[in-house]
Amino acid sequence: MNIDAFWIIFTGSLVAICCSLLGCFLILRRMAMVGDAISHAVLPGIVLAFLFSGSREVWTMLLGAAALGVACTFLIEFFHKKALVQADASIGVTFTWLFALGIILISVYAGKVDLDQDCVLYGEIAYVPLDLWLTETGMNLGPRTVWIIGGVLLILLLFISLFYKQLYLTSFDPAFAAAIGISTTLWYYLLMGAVSLTTVAAFESVGAILVVALMVGPPATAYLLTDNLKKILVISSLLGVIASAAGFYLALWLNGSVAGAISAVIGLQFLLAFVFSPTHGLISRRRIRTAVARA
């Protein structure tokens, strides 16, 4: 069990870092729920991939899901920019519409086939240690998921550290970024491409709820603890890793779902920060208010 525990926590941590890093930028752009949106919007991609290939094999499903993930973020931006609706409304309209499209496709063409994200795409983090990558000669290279998510994390770390300035400026102050010649549209699409890649790969490895929770929870908590974006990135990654480990042991203790337990710990972290944060917490704010009143 020990090596299993290690792989589960390790995978959870890798996913946590990927999601938290992206989540920090998404929250700045008021697009935190884009992960949830993608989790729904992939449905028509899955159905179309099945209708074209006739198979429910994992790579086919991933391809369809990734295509729709990217399409979803593009449509969100398109409606936001061209129809001038709020970002949250644009997210809402886009993913409900795409999800509905998927349901219609299923009921018209594939009603007799068991086809939805839950049974063909979403993975289960508890089973990560079972899905090993074996070479032709039978050598055990560890769980397949660790390699996939590890690769994604590597790309993300490169992307964010090389282009930190562009991502930071276009998220924080688009007008200034445009003034000094940084294309906000280009960086939006690059960021959203990274979000689609990460979420779809992570859905396949650990399931949807965990990805959505990790994308919003740790960054939101980190924003309560500091105002410096670099620190926010580091703190939210750390919070995600801690939540993965604590969630694992919570699930072990309760014999429950690992994804559920990790998400519960994320919620708890947020509550703690909300009450006890030295700068933005309930207690410290009250103390400041009384201090101001006295003075």
Next chain:
Amino acid sequence: MKLALKRFLPFPFITLLLLLTACEPENTPGARAHQQGKLYIVTTTGILRDAVANVVGDQAVVQALMGPGVDPHLYKAALGDLQTLREADIIIYNGLHLEGKMGEVLEKVSRQKKVWAAAEGVPEAQLRKTPEFQDSYDPHIWFDVQLWSQAVEHLSRKLQEQDQAHATQYQANTQRYKSQLDSLHQWTTKEIASIPAQQRILITAHDAFGYFGRAYQIQVQGLQGISTVSEFGLQDVSSLVNFIVSRKVKAVFVESSVSQKAIEAVLEGCRQKGHEVKLGGTLYSDALGEAGGPAGTYMGMVRANVTKIVSALR
């Protein structure tokens, strides 16, 4: 920022590695089975557990991951399941995508462990298949008792190869169980045939009874497809209402795993058209009833379903 990451990242992982000396549970069913020198067999559904238990008797310990009343399409794994699968000597699942993603994971595990699919025991020609798509078979094979008997036979043969010390006993158990299944099949055929032919229509919420309908000559109409996201459409409801009224169907059935709302809309529609149709009761579809209860075994479940269907439709 790169510096900061480098400074912070190793810490959690090192602490984790230290934490990982978590205790190894020793009093699990698997560990106890191994202490007694018995095989530990893990199945996904309770229906499979029942089949295997009838083959091995008390020569092996058989455990199901999913409890009574659990829909295998929507099963969420608990962390303990991983431990259970790790301890298993043999893992048996239904196959044909009944277990969704979990089936794929188990297929991967088969490279290192004995993992068998019950559906492999059924010849492909006898599987129900959606004509438009390859690789889309109806997984609910246990509703045809004869098909299920073939699947049991297949599992029994594999078990005999695996556990040769007990092979003769397994063989005898299987023969006895198969003859029970045979008489169950004949009883079911006779019971369903006792419903007048024009009333032999089984209406349920979702499409699980295809094999049952084919084997026992009863027309099956589901309100929604196999997938549970595609909810019933308004037209589905109204065409089903028209069908029920025109054929004067006496009763419709609900399943434990699917919402009653859908079928209630149908009942209301029939009432408005002046045709009184009653609820025939809840049928067991993808899971057994409570252990120890009348529907706690496969044979008990079939009998409970058939009794409900016959008493409501005759």
